[in-house]
Amino acid sequence: MRTIQRALQKFNLHVPVQFDASLSEYTTFRVGGPAEALVQPRTTGELTQLLAALAHTTIPLTILGGGANVVVSDNGIPGVVVHTAGLTGVDVTGDGIIAGAGTAISDVAACAADENRPGLDWIYAMPGSTGGAVWMNARCYGGEIAAVLTEVHYVTRAGAPGRYITDPADFGYKVSPFQDGERIITEVHFSAPRQPGSSAALWERMREIEEDRRGKGHFAAPCAGSIFKNDRQFGEPSGKIIDRVGLRGLRHGGAQVSSGHGNIIINTGTASARDIRDLVTEVQDQVYRETGHLLDPEVLFLGDWT
Numbered sequence: 001m002r003t004i005q006r007a008l009q010k011f012n013l014h015v016p017v018q019f020d021a022s023l024s025e026y027t028t029f030r031v032g033g034p035a036e037a038l039v040q041p042r043t044t045g046e047l048t049q050l051l052a053a054l055a056h057t058t059i060p061l062t063i064l065g066g067g068a069n070v071v072v073s074d075n076g077i078p079g080v081v082v083h084t085a086g087l088t089g090v091d092v093t094g095d096g097i098i099a100g101a102g103t104a105i106s107d108v109a110a111c112a113a114d115e116n117r118p119g120l121d122w123i124y125a126m127p128g129s130t131g132g133a134v135w136m137n138a139r140c141y142g143g144e145i146a147a148v149l150t151e152v153h154y155v156t157r158a159g160a161p162g163r164y165i166t167d168p169a170d171f172g173y174k175v176s177p178f179q180d181g182e183r184i185i186t187e188v189h190f191s192a193p194r195q196p197g198s199s200a201a202l203w204e205r206m207r208e209i210e211e212d213r214r215g216k217g218h219f220a221a222p223c224a225g226s227i228f229k230n231d232r233q234f235g236e237p238s239g240k241i242i243d244r245v246g247l248r249g250l251r252h253g254g255a256q257v258s259s260g261h262g263n264i265i266i267n268t269g270t271a272s273a274r275d276i277r278d279l280v281t282e283v284q285d286q287v288y289r290e291t292g293h294l295l296d297p298e299v300l301f302l303g304d305w306t
């Protein structure tokens with residue numbers, strides 16, 4: 001019997017576990033090997049029990065939200081992968097919206113818009129979960145998660161529940177206080193006061209945003225959005241730098257720098273995770289040689305890359 005199975009049985013846990021579950025279907029790049037054990041808790045209670053049990057072991061733990069900002073190794077991820085897709089739900093309160101961490105962030109924006117609550121419209125059509133958007137402090141179309149976040153409920157790795165009240169000073173460009181990996185986000189509270197009148201204008205803006213993303217090829221092939229962070233010190237966005245160096249269309253195996261946007265790498269259909277990682281390195285090397293700028297990947301490489 002596997003160590004993980006033994007550990008879960010010892011603590012009498014009844015959380016559904018899939019062993020050797022392929023993770024490619026759980027990431028927007030559509031690549032990646034198996035999770036040694038994939039667990040999708042259906043409630044915060046189940047997650048808490050699982051974490052408390054794992055805290056007594058040396059089994060590695062990885063959290064996966066919508067898989068929209070990660071490349072999972074072809075070798076997969078050892079230990080337990082908690083996929084948050086079961087922690088869903090959206091509630092409307094007086095001046096805000098509360099969402100389960102596994103809820104698609106775009107669905108939260110849609111719920112807010114239906115109630116004519118501005119504040120989250122800018123994030124509509126962005127892939128990923130609500131927990132992942134907080135973890136990354138996602139930003140686009142003039143908005144940033146930290147600006148609308150009021151509080152976050154979490155469970156620590158040791159299985160203790162807690163509550164974080166937003167302090168904007170804790171956040172920065174692609175930075176959130178959750179990146180030390182000690183807290184698993186379970187519930188997210190946003191400020192989104194209702195305004196009188198119809199939600200037509202909000203929906204119009206959201207459809208424009210969706211169309212804009214479509215026009216930029218965001219949904220044309222599997223990808224993880226921007227592959228590199230932007231760095232103000234470089235004086236121009238990473239995509240422009242990559243264009244200038246002439247790397248649009250560059251391929252490595254089944255991975256390719258998008259012909260439509262220099263800062264997007266796509267899976268043309270046959271890419272392995274290694275192809276994507278090698279292409280990231282190749283772009284970094286070429287840009288560094290030509291410009292002296294070292295691009296920093298925004299995408300996270302998860303799992304065993306040995």
Ligand SMILES: Cc1cc2nc3c(=O)[nH]c(=O)nc-3n(C[C@H](O)[C@H](O)[C@H](O)COP(=O)(O)OP(=O)(O)OC[C@H]3O[C@@H](n4cnc5c(N)ncnc54)[C@H](O)[C@@H]3O)c2cc1C
Binds near residue numbers: 068084186223
């Ligand atoms: C087509 C496309 C367009 C994109 N456009 C944008 C954009 O405009 N702006 C932008 O900011 N991003 C963009 N992205 C990237 C991505 O959508 C965001 O980074 C998103 O917030 C990732 O959320 P996720 O749930 O997929 O996180 P994942 O990729 O699953 O995980 C990212 C990190 O968050 C951690 N994490 C996830 N959930 C939790 C949780 N509940 N508790 C603790 N840790 C957690 C994971 O462990 C991991 O370290 C785009 C991606 C795609 C595919």
